[in-house]
Amino acid sequence: xxxxxxxxxxxxxxxxxxxxxTYLGADLAGTNRLEYPPNVRxxxxxxxxxIDFNLLVKAFxxxxxxxxxxxxxxxxxxxTAGNFHARRRWMLFRSLLETLGIETERIHxxxxxxxxxxKFQQVIGEITATARAMGPYAAYQGLSQVQVGQASTPAxxxxxxxxxxxx
Amino acid sequence: MARIGVFTCWCGENxxxxxxxxxxxxxxxxxxxxxxSLDYKYMCSEPGQSLIQEKIKSENLDAVVxxxxxxxxxxxxxxxxxxxxxxxxxxxxxxxxxxxxxxxxHDRATATTKAIDLIRMSVAKVRWDEPLxxxxxxxxxxxxxxxGGVAGIQAALDIADGGYEVVLVEREPSIGGxxxxxxxxxxxLDCSQCILTPRMVEVGQHPRIKLYTYSExxxxxxxxxxxxxxxxxxxxxxxxxxxxxxxxxxxACPIKRNPSEFDYGLxxxxxxxxxxxxxxxARPVIDKETCTRIKKGKGCGLCEKxxxxxSIHFDDQDELVSEKVGAVVVATGFKLYSIGQQQDxxxxxxxxxxxxxxxxxxxxxxQFERLLSASGPTGGRxxxxxxxxxxxxxxxxxxxxxxxxxxxxPYCSKICCMYTAKHAMLYKHxxxxxxxxxxxxxxxxxxxxxxxxxxxxxxxxxxxxxxxRVSRIYEENGKLVVRGADTLAGAPVxxxxxxxxxxxAVVPATGVRDLARKLNVGYDQYGFLxxxxxxxxxxxxxxxxxxxxxxxxxxKDIPEAVAQAxxxxxxxxxxxxxxxxxxxxxxxxxxxxxxxxxxxxxxTCPYHAIDKAxxxxxxxxxxxxxxxxxxxxCMGCGTCVAVCPSKSADLAxxxxxxxxxxxxxxx
Numbered sequence: 078x079x080x081x082x083x084x085x086x087x088x089x090x091x092x093x094x095x096x097x098x099t100y101l102g103a104d105l106a107g108t109n110r111l112e113y114p115p116n117v118r119x120x121x122x123x124x125x126x127x128i129d130f131n132l133l134v135k136a137f138x139x140x141x142x143x144x145x146x147x148x149x150x151x152x153x154x155x156x157t158a159g160n161f162h163a164r165r166r167w168m169l170f171r172s173l174l175e176t177l178g179i180e181t182e183r184i185h186x187x188x189x190x191x192x193x194x195x196k197f198q199q200v201i202g203e204i205t206a207t208a209r210a211m212g213p214y215a216a217y218q219g220l221s222q223v224q225v226g227q228a229s230t231p232a233x234x235x236x237x238x239x240x241x242x243x244x
Numbered sequence: 245m246a247r248i249g250v251f252t253c254w255c256g257e258n259x260x261x262x263x264x265x266x267x268x269x270x271x272x273x274x275x276x277x278x279x280x281s282l283d284y285k286y287m288c289s290e291p292g293q294s295l296i297q298e299k300i301k302s303e304n305l306d307a308v309v310x311x312x313x314x315x316x317x318x319x320x321x322x323x324x325x326x327x328x329x330x331x332x333x334x335x336x337x338x339x340x341x342x343x344x345x346x347x348x349x350h351d352r353a354t355a356t357t358k359a360i361d362l363i364r365m366s367v368a369k370v371r372w373d374e375p376l377x378x379x380x381x382x383x384x385x386x387x388x389x390x391x392g393g394v395a396g397i398q399a400a401l402d403i404a405d406g407g408y409e410v411v412l413v414e415r416e417p418s419i420g421g422x423x424x425x426x427x428x429x430x431x432x433l434d435c436s437q438c439i440l441t442p443r444m445v446e447v448g449q450h451p452r453i454k455l456y457t458y459s460e461x462x463x464x465x466x467x468x469x470x471x472x473x474x475x476x477x478x479x480x481x482x483x484x485x486x487x488x489x490x491x492x493x494x495x496a497c498p499i500k501r502n503p504s505e506f507d508y509g510l511x512x513x514x515x516x517x518x519x520x521x522x523x524x525x526a527r528p529v530i531d532k533e534t535c536t537r538i539k540k541g542k543g544c545g546l547c548e549k550x551x552x553x554x555s556i557h558f559d560d561q562d563e564l565v566s567e568k569v570g571a572v573v574v575a576t577g578f579k580l581y582s583i584g585q586q587q588d589x590x591x592x593x594x595x596x597x598x599x600x601x602x603x604x605x606x607x608x609x610x611q612f613e614r615l616l617s618a619s620g621p622t623g624g625r626x627x628x629x630x631x632x633x634x635x636x637x638x639x640x641x642x643x644x645x646x647x648x649x650x651x652x653x654p655y656c657s658k659i660c661c662m663y664t665a666k667h668a669m670l671y672k673h674x675x676x677x678x679x680x681x682x683x684x685x686x687x688x689x690x691x692x693x694x695x696x697x698x699x700x701x702x703x704x705x706x707x708x709x710x711x712x713r714v715s716r717i718y719e720e721n722g723k724l725v726v727r728g729a730d731t732l733a734g735a736p737v738x739x740x741x742x743x744x745x746x747x748x749a750v751v752p753a754t755g756v757r758d759l760a761r762k763l764n765v766g767y768d769q770y771g772f773l774x775x776x777x778x779x780x781x782x783x784x785x786x787x788x789x790x791x792x793x794x795x796x797x798x799x800k801d802i803p804e805a806v807a808q809a810x811x812x813x814x815x816x817x818x819x820x821x822x823x824x825x826x827x828x829x830x831x832x833x834x835x836x837x838x839x840x841x842x843x844x845x846x847x848t849c850p851y852h853a854i855d856k857a858x859x860x861x862x863x864x865x866x867x868x869x870x871x872x873x874x875x876x877x878c879m880g881c882g883t884c885v886a887v888c889p890s891k892s893a894d895l896a897x898x899x900x901x902x903x904x905x906x907x908x909x910x911x
Contacts, residue, residue, distance in 0.1 A: 091910065104314045107343025115354045118361055119344055120906050121315070122898055123830070127882030135904060139911045156881035157766055157786055157850045166886065198348075 088142035088208035090117045090201075093132060095124045095160070098149035098190045105194030113198045114205040117145070124148065126159025130170040133184060137217040143183045143208035145200070150188040160188070182207070183214060246335075246371045249280045249305040250363060251296055253287035253312035255342055260285075262346040264356045268311070271360050275367055279303045287312050288321055296322070297329035306331060307370045311339040311363045332375035334829065334897060339366040361910060368909035372902045376829040381876050383469035384570035385820040387813075388413065390461055390759065393421020394802055395794025395809040396575035397443050402813030403573075404452040408820050411567045412447065413475055414457045416505075418523030419444055421577055425506060425520075427616035427624075429802060430666040431697035437619065441522045448524040454567075458529055460755075462564060464762045467853075467877040468789035469570045469825050479560040481530035481538065482516075487555035489526035493547035494518065502534045504621070508611045510629060511621030516547045516556075520619065530556075571789050571816040572763060574773060575809060576756050578795035580608055581645035581652065581749035588754055589771065594651030595644055598746060599717045604630035605724055606717060606744045609663060616670050626674050628743055631722075635742030638671055639726045640664045640682045641714050645749030647685060653749050653770060658799040660747035661688045665698040667745060668707035680707040681739055683714050683728050691801070710737055717744055750799035763790050764851055773797050783812040787851075788827070788879070791815050830897030831878035832885065834871050839892040841869040845884035853877035854884060 094100050100121050106113065122128060125148030136144045146167065148160040167186055174181050185204050189196050250272040254260035265283040273281035280303045286292050287310055299305060308331055310322045315338040323333035341359040349355040385408050389400045392414030400410045412419070423429075424444070426436035447453050456475055463474035482493075497514035504511040506519040513519075515535040518528045536544040537558055548556040581587065584596035600606045605628045607615070618624035628635050642660045645652035661684065668680035680701075687709075689695040701707045712729035719725070723740040730737045752771035760767045764787040766774035773792045776784040783791045791812035794805040819825060834845070836859050846854045857872035871893075873884075882895040894900055 089910070091907065100314075101316065104316060104340075104343040107314075107347035110347050112348050112350065115345075115349045115351070115358045118358070118365065118910055119340075120365070120903065122882065122903065123895070124881040124883065127886055127895060127898060129886045129900070132903065132907060135907050136910075139908055141910070155786075156879055156883070159850070159881045159883050162848065162883050162887070 086209060086213060088116055088205060088213070089140055090143045090145065090204060090208060091136040091141045092117050092119045092145040092147065092201075093122060093125070093128050094119055094145075094189075095148040095155070096121055097124075097155035098153060098188070099147040099197065101191035102189040102193045102197040105191065106197045107194075109194050111194055111198040113201040116205050116208070117201050124154065124156050124159035125163035126154075126156065128163055130166060133170075134179070134217070137179065137183075137214065140218045142211070142214045143185065143204055145185045145187065145204055147187045147189050147200070150190055153190060179217065180211070180214065183211065246277050246307045247303065247305045248275075248278045248307045248309060248367060248370060249296070249299050249303060250278055250282070250309045250311065250367065251287055251292075251299075252281070252283040252341075252363070253292070253310065254283060254285045255312060255346075256285060259312070259342050259346040259359075262349060262352055262355045263341060263359045264352060267356055268341075268359050268363065272363055272367065275364065277371055278367060279305060288318050293321075293325045296325050300326065300329040300331055307335040307373060309337050309339060309363060309366045309370050311341045311359065311366070313342040314338075314340050314344075334376035335370060335373045337366040337370040337373065339363040364909045365906045368905040369902045372899065372905050374896065374899070376896055378826040379829050379831065379875050381467075381469045381825045381827060383819060383822060383825050384471075384568050385409075386411065386567075386569045387571045387573060387816045387820075388461075388471070388473050388567065388569040389573045389575060391421070391575035391577055391753075391794070391796070392416075392419030392447070392455075392457070393575060393577045393794065393805075394423040394440060394443075395577065395805040396421070396573070397440075397447055398806045398809035399573045399575055399793055399813045399816075400447055400453055401443065401450065402810050403816050404450050406813070406817045406820070408452065408817070410453045411473070411475075411569060412453055412455050413459050413461055414455070415460050416519065417458045417480070417527075417529040418519050418525070419447060419455070419457060420520075420522075420524070422610070423802060424522070425508075425610065425617070426613045427618070427620070428666065428670060430662045431691070431693040433666070433670075435618075437522060437617075444522070444524040455525065456565075457525060461759060461762065464572075467874065468827070469819065470876065471569050471572060471789070473567045473569060473572075475565050475567060477563040477565060479532065479562050480527075481532070481535075481557055481560045482528050483555040483557060484525055484527040486553045487527045487551075488553060489518070489528070490552075492550040492552070493556065494528055496546045496550040498544065498546060499534055499536060502531065507614045507621045508608065510607075510611055510614050522619075571791065571819050573809075573812045573816060574759065574763065574765065574790065574792045574796055575794045575812075576753045576759065576796040578750045578799065579753050580610055581751050583608070583644060583746055583748050587751070592645075592652060594648070595746075597716045598641070598644065598714070598744070599719070599724075600746060603717070603719055603724060603744075604628075605635075605742065606746065609660070609667065609745055609747045612667055612745045616667070616674070624674070626671055626743075633742070634675055634678075636675070636678050637739060637741045638668075638678065638680050638743045638745065639714075639724075639739055639741040640667055640680065640745045640747065642682065642684045642747040643713075643749075644746040653751070655770070655799070656688060657747075657750040658688070659750065659801045662691070662694055662697065662801065664745075664747050665689075665701040665707070669701045669705045672705040672707070680705070681726075681741070682707055682709045683712060684709060685711070685713070712737070750795060752796055756796055763787055765790055765792070783808055783815055786879075789819065827876070828880065829875075830880045830895065831875045832873045832880065832882065832893055832895050834873055835892040835894070836870040836872065838890055839868075839870040840890040841871065842889060843871055844887045844889065845871050845893055848883050848887045850881065850883065851877050851879050853879070
């Protein structure tokens with residue numbers, strides 16, 4: 078990286094991508110040596126339709142500062158319609174996340190085809206810049222370690238169950 | 245506990261330049277379950293692969309992670325390597341530290357950290373990877389070909405000549421398709437029927453081809469290697485077995501003046517007819533819409549009286565027959581864009597200004613083929629449909645509906661430039677003092693001897709080419725006035741024509757979308773069927789075991805359609821070369837005990853690979869309802885996993901456990 082900021086915040090970004098379009102788009106970015114920030118970790122799935130959105134919550138739980146879901150363009154899905162299912166599920170899930178208090182600006186949804194190495198580079202650049210600007214996301218980190226009833230640092234809007242409630 | 249080996253590749257300098265591979269392999273060696281962690285210059289090379297195999301044996305490994313390039317590059321290679329040394333190939337993972345790391349980052353420290361992360365993810369996943377076995381599917385070595393045009397004929401003959409049975413289904417009363425109605429073919433001017441009819445006869449007589457004409461595919465069940473096809477044999481009212489095709493019936497029929505489908509309405513046919521003399525099978529069919537006897541249930545019946553073999557049965561009904569096949573070849577071909585009328589998709593109605601349907605002497609290119617054809621309604625004399633006079637000025641319009649996003653279709657129909665040149669040429673050969681005028685956008689003559697052919701039309705046969713479009717055609721004093729532009733001369737052009745021929749765009753045949761849905765094959769916005777890969781899998785489709793060829797995929801000329809048909813046939817023959825087929829085992833499964841039987845997955849699955857089923861005890865006692873995956877149909881997208889509310893669906897190779905482990909590795 079050219080920016081000499083050893084002390085600056087480097088976000089952790091997890092990308093859930095489909096095997097046929099975005100994964101290959103990322104491969105193409107590599108083949109064309111298109112440099113982008115090294116913050117992203119790609120998880121390869123057959124299709125965005127495979128993505129159970131609880132995975133996104135899991136990603137925040139283990140400390141991700143931003144999440145990317147990316148698949149084939151509408152109409153290009155290798156499995157005909159998986160990306161539409163993903164999109165529809167995302168539309169529903171987003172309102173749930175808002176209720177939970179997860180900052181939905183930390184979740185990005187894009188279409189990147191196997192030919193769009195350049196777009197992959199751009200998207201990762203933009204997401205990283207946004208995540209850097211937003212700062213670390215600790216609200217959900219380590220949530221799985223939180224014991225029921227323990228007052229930790231709950232996320233805004235998230236109620237941890239109190240012992241007196243547990244009848 | 246898994247015994248994992250991690251093998252980090254330098255890829256020469258490609259990885260090692262940016263990623264400190266020694267640090268990587270040392271770091272990975274610390275992970276629990278990793279029994280050996282090595283790096284090597286070229287993991288995919290012969291010594292690299294041998295190294296992996298040696299370590300598998302010496303360290304008794306049961307899972308392998310190769311950190312190198314993209315799995316799209318070498319996953320297959322390393323799976324094979326590991327399998328040969330006794331590790332289940334589905335317990336091999338790749339960490340992509342080249343395309344996703346060393347090639348896109350320059351800072352050595354951060355790239356090394358990222359590489360370690362990526363490999364840790366793969367190690368976490370491989371720990372949970374289950375050993376999988378390829379799925380074996382039995383194969384019925386028999387093919388269905390849908391469509392009996394030149395592509396379907398070629399595919400059927402190739403498969404049948406390869407030694408396997410073919411069921412050929414054709415919607416019309418005869419095979420032959422569009423090509424049977426053409427006069428001559430470009431660029432050789434071979435007589436179309438002379439080259440096609442012998443192939444048609446071959447189909448009719450082939451011992452391994454079962455021909456269903458006047459029939460359609462009603463229903464498709466099953467999957468790759470095991471399709472059950474229901475075919476609707478439309479009531480023909482003629483017993484094709486006892487009929488000899490003598491012609492007594494159609495000569496006797498008094499209702500002679502019905503527009504002939506084969507002549508695109510330019511000629512007439514009786515109510516009982518064969519579409520053209522060389523039809524295969526040469527057996528008539530009764531048009532129930534025009535036959536007095538069938539319409540009224542009584543009366544005429546002259547054909548029945550004349551028939552010496554008693555082959556006419558007015559009480560004939562549609563019949564459904566079932567055929568089992570292992571592969572399907574779709575060759576449903578094309579039709580012409582309906583000029584000035586509503587299209588199948590209801591979208592466009594462009595080009596009313598050309599007066600097609602209003603002026604008798606404005607004809608389509610396929611109608612003009614019939615006027616040119618020696619077996620056509622005029623015996624090959626080019627005459628005006630309105631008054632039978634010889635036209636002295638003929639105007640040809642190319643791109644009617646093609647390359648016109650505003651009024652028609654955005655794509656190029658590919659064959660029109662060539663056949664229009666052919667039309668101009670053949671017209672001149674028949675009407676020596678006539679003049680052909682051609683309006684064109686561009687001349688697209690890419691093909692062997694194609695450009696030379698167009699030059700011949702212009703230079704030898706004197707066709708006048710105007711680069712420009714026609715705005716309007718109207719009738720005046722018995723002439724068709726064609727108003728257009730010559731954009732090269734920069735001047736408007738007005739031609740008083742006797743006949744106008746419209747090269748209408750090529751669109752997919754009627755009903756192809758329905759068929760595609762039955763077969764689970766994708767189609768584009770125009771209804772052209774989608775191939776799996778435009779370059780490397782041009783005849784395969786998203787449905788395993790279903791292949792496409794000819795103009796149902798995109799506009800194409802005869803040599804291309806034939807080449808693609810042979811390609812589709814060879815794909816079917818490749819399948820039939822095996823006793824059974826193997827499929828990737830990365831498919832969905834349902835925990836049937838846990839399944840809440842909501843059947844959301846059944847509705848969601850794009851391949852209809854999940855059925856409603858019943859869970860029974862070994863003794864056959866009903867326990868509960870459940871969803872059940874048909875592994876022969878499942879393509880492994882995993883959409884069911886994400887939609888299952890009871891978390892009973894999972895995808896082998898990408899299980900919930902495996903994916904969550906990957907994410908958690910990033911803590």
